[in-house]
Amino acid sequence: MQVFARIPVNLERFQIPRGIVYLILERCKGCNLCVELCPQQILEVSPETNEKGYHYPQLKAQSDRHCVNCEFCAMVCPEFAIYTVEEPQ
Numbered sequence: 001m002q003v004f005a006r007i008p009v010n011l012e013r014f015q016i017p018r019g020i021v022y023l024i025l026e027r028c029k030g031c032n033l034c035v036e037l038c039p040q041q042i043l044e045v046s047p048e049t050n051e052k053g054y055h056y057p058q059l060k061a062q063s064d065r066h067c068v069n070c071e072f073c074a075m076v077c078p079e080f081a082i083y084t085v086e087e088p089q
Contacts, residue, residue: 019069
């Protein structure tokens, strides 16, 4: 969770987008770029492996509502294994 030194006066007028993270396990090769570069730090490396033997990313506990649908994970994934979809509000 980000902590701001200053809070905008009209923050209540804006709605923060939320995203749902999807992962295609078979495509993941465990590079962990999405985990390292997620601006919200909601991903972690799973202790389990996919069918290829790679440790794939998973959402951290209690992080399901912190994705802001920036789609950065999808942009950095070389295997197109992760993506987000905006959650209906």
